[in-house]
Amino acid sequence: GQQVMQIPQYQHVQEGEDFTTYCNSSTTLSNIQWYKQRPGGHPVFLIQLVKSGEVKKQKRLTFQFGEAKKNSSLHITATQTTDVGTYFCAGIMNAGKSTFGDGTTLTVKP
């Protein structure tokens, strides 16, 4: 079945440093979504990428979708303590079923 791999599993950064998490699918995706889950909370939708090679920005967050629609990345510039949490990618196949990556847990030292 479809597999979505996400790396790294954990990332510890100093406040102000950049952060990137990568997501790779074993199959071509229809689209990919990114979610953030704060400790003790539920996943919150961040963004959806649909087009091959698409790049979207939300303030300090930059999301990319690979040309082959099999990989994606989330980059945070100049991290802040409010960025802590676990970031999940979710690959969506044409059937609409989502497969979540294992997540990358970000901790930020002030």
Place this chain on the structure above:
Amino acid sequence: GAVVSQHPSWVICKSGTSVKIECRSLDFQATTMFWYRQFPKQSLMLMATSNEGSKATYEQGVEKDKFLINHASLTLSTLTVTSAHPEDSSFYICSAKYGPSNTEAFFGQGTRLTVV
């Protein structure tokens, strides 16, 4: 964004009893609802997909007789964990979406189930 309410937030039950978890879309009609299970520090594992008025589609390895899903209306889906055992202790989260299959999903707050 749209609001999905999940109830209860946490529940403790005795081994062998059943527990029902509700998932409601408060301000939209959810054509599809999903139930996930999340172990500590792990990802969300899809258990089943539920479409209103039809039987749920369970993922491989998920016992449909143990995890009963009912999607009676466009705003309510329930997950019943039958004859719960300690290994069923987990965080259960629902999500709901409307419209095309590739639209955003809105998540409930999750239910922490502890079976003692």
